[in-house]
Amino acid sequence: MASTTSARPPGRPRTGVNAVVFAATLSTVRELGYARATVERIAAQAGVAKSTVYRRWPSKGELIVDCLLDAFGPVPLKGDSRAELMSSAIHWIAGKIGEPGVGDAFAGVFSDAVSDPALREILSSRLQDPYRLALQDALDEPENRVLFFIDVVVGTLLHRMGMTGEPMVDADVAALVAMVLPQLADDPGTAG
């Protein structure tokens, strides 16, 4: 039994262009901004037909979400204490949002989601929830608390990006960390 050969569906198999499309998405967003990064331009940049993009992603929003998931990858949860975990997570997401195209794309979908409940649901369940669950587990904090932290950290980073067009500088990221860390309940042994 060669692995799951027989599981392959009939018909012409898809070519492996997802990675190319993701790269084209980020580079197009970086060059032209979110709104001018049309699906047609992204497809052209990827050397692919517009219809191919729409066959794989039902909307521009879902394309961007998948692209962001690919760009982010899993949270690197390193550190011995909860403070170190939180600190490394904040630096990680700040770095990701600072990568060329990523911040613009993130702010862009987020914006679209404001007036598109379906997209909001996708953004929340596909992008936010996995990280939320990982953080809940790693930090041992309740859901509403982790949601609050995500609002603060991601909201702050996106607001800076949206207002200035530039990612937040290291000094301000450090200030963000310094502000958030004390909000974690003291580690066992530190409190009375």
Place this chain on the structure above:
Amino acid sequence: MASTTSARPPGRPRTGVNAVVFAATLSTVRELGYARATVERIAAQAGVAKSTVYRRWPSKGELIVDCLLDAFGPVPLKGDSRAELMSSAIHWIAGKIGEPGVGDAFAGVFSDAVSDPALREILSSRLQDPYRLALQDALDEPENRVLFFIDVVVGTLLHRMGMTGEPMVDADVAALVAMVLPQLADDPGTAG
């Protein structure tokens, strides 16, 4: 000489429909969301022609910015200490963003501004700067520090609004205040 009667420009004077348009803008955004609140619909809701709207505001973005300025009004800077000032300011903006239509409209323009540098400039100079200057003065904090606070507070509130479609609840606003306040340098006499 009755005041500046002669300063009135020639031609038919504008009718006082600004307030009506602002109200129509918020109610339309509240009912349909930002994207579906088209200029044509807003004009119709206000009982005004689309051309009248575009004669007064050069773009949808500027209409929304003016509408928000009208809805926000000046920051009520009350409180004897800087902590009280900051706390009241946070509660104030949280309340405003929670008003029907206001949060959606805010998140909406903000989104548009991401890929529209001209709108970003308007948003920054017309909406953010006045409040930033007032806060710098009232809190006696440097510009970059106040900008950081604005990123944190407004970013957090908008992120919650954008992700859930609902304004932040009081308990979380209180948590936001509790997180930000310690970031103000201690008042004179409190520190060593």
Place this chain on the structure above:
DNA sequence: GAGGTAGCGATACCCATGGTATCGAAACTA
């Protein structure tokens, strides 16, 4: 009251963009 100016409503229009539909060709399985 006549003439100039500018706001107003209505309407037609242009353009960009998200998204759909169609078609012939290609790639793969059975």
Place this chain on the structure above:
DNA sequence: TAGTTTCGATACCATGGGTATCGCTACCTC
């Protein structure tokens, strides 16, 4: 070879921001 599905190309539709035009109206000045 028959069947299935992808691919590229293209035409197409609907929506919405923004512009332009036109006849009308309100106001000021002479």
